Amino acid sequence: MSLDQSDVERIAYLARLAIDEQDIPQYTENLSSILQLVDEMQAIDTTGVEPLAHPLDGEQRLRVDEVSEMNQREQLQSVAPATEEGLFLVPKVIE
């Protein structure tokens, strides 16, 4: 499967990555060659094979629903780029 410029722009949008116009041909070429590599999978018959998501087919462990963690907001927000009164600041979303 090979991609064109508009595919690359759409994927970049979905991935929330800004890319420069001049880099699009390089991305198109690299991604197409990677997809060509992964297309080798289609040669294998996997009819009826159960997908393997966890190597040991582990199941999600559950815990008792009770408070186990202390509030560490200050410590965890100390590395945030912008905060105010315990909230993360982002550009205005609603006018």
Add this chain to the structure above:
Amino acid sequence: MHTKSLTELAADLASGAVSSTELTQAYLDRIAALDSQYNSFITTTPEIALAQAKAADEARAAGQAGTYTGLPIAHKDLFCTEGVRTSCGSKMLDNFESPYDATVVAKFKAAGAVMLGKTNMDEFAMGSSNESSFYGASRNPWDTNRVPGGSSGGSAAAVAARLTPAATGSDTGGSIRQPAALCGITGIKPTYGRVSRYGMVAYASSLDQGGPMAQSAEDCALMLNVMAGFDKMDSTSSQRDVEDYSAKLNDSISGLRIGVPKEYMSDDLDPLIAERVQAGIKELEKLGATVKEISLPRTRMSIPAYYIIAPAEASSNLSRFDGVRYGHRCENPKDLMDLYTRTRKEGFGAEVKRRIMVGTYALCAGYYDAYYNKAQQIRRLIQQDFLAAFNEVDLILGPTTPHPAFKIGEKNNDPVSMYMEDIFTLSLNLAGLPGMSVPCGTVEGLPVGMQLIGNYFDEARLLNVAHQFQQVTDWHKQTPAGI
């Protein structure tokens, strides 16, 4: 002193031949004097190291020392270290001082280890050469024009140059074993779930596994005894009991059944590496092992399956880097979309962007079945191949890499040719099996490794076989010229 193994240093500390403070200062001095040649550390932590060394010496004087008390360690820079930069080799986390410790880091602290610093790595552990690091490539101490491998290349280079006796690594598709092979050291990727992933920056969560990198199997056992074990903070951590990995090192391997996959000793493999691996097999036969050819027919398919599953999981994991809560944030974002897209454009390097985009594409509505689901089905088939093999043999053996270390810049314009270097290592991560790389010779002055693959939770056996091999060979003791 710097050429001694972790095990020898532990004995020296125990006998009082050296103090942890003296040992730590010696390694810090070596790093300061020599690491400009190798670029194996992103951050050094001399103040922390000396404080921990002092505490270790005091603990020993008070009769409270354990096996690891006072021994130095370097952590791959994807293990979170409280108050110390945890960059993951990325501009995105260049300003990130973790507010907490990874479980692995906390365990080493609790065992009395001394942290020398944080080692260089491919950005977000995505790479096989260390060249994708924001801090520049680490260099192979055997030939500084060559790559140390990746992604734990800084850890491997630092151990090979004897700048630390031991380092942690992580392995998603070969990132402990491949750099260990290329730098002539010993490394083990445990069974998926054996070592906690908590606080280890995520790349592909169903494949990631931390592990030890050191001079020998005996040293790796010492480290794994500290690292392994259940952690409630990691939802896929195994609750199985942990063995004493040092206990069986000296067991005889007579009668051990070894399988050599014919797909590994193939045309993809440098014939000189094949010779070295064959010589290694002969040594194990002399120790009483029996060897037979086996088949892992889906080996080649591990490459496409991995390069869908890993990027798909990465695209999801790395969505957290959005400039809001921590890490890099672009200047003056005009709106939320601009904040996200520009922060990510500026913060991520080329290989990380490529993998995020491949993963995003593979998970798109309409392509999910053709890519992600198909890859997970192939993953099941690869696991079945291994399980069938383990009905006939106790251990699988082959090369770790198809070639010795390549030149810096040789492959970084062609992602697909770089991916092919992982052909012998990827399938273990897909199946979740433990594997290790052990030095078994050199080709034109460059070290090569043989890979031992075990059944689930068979780390003690891998370490036993590797240790027995290292009793009759000295490849693991060889160092680059001038070290």
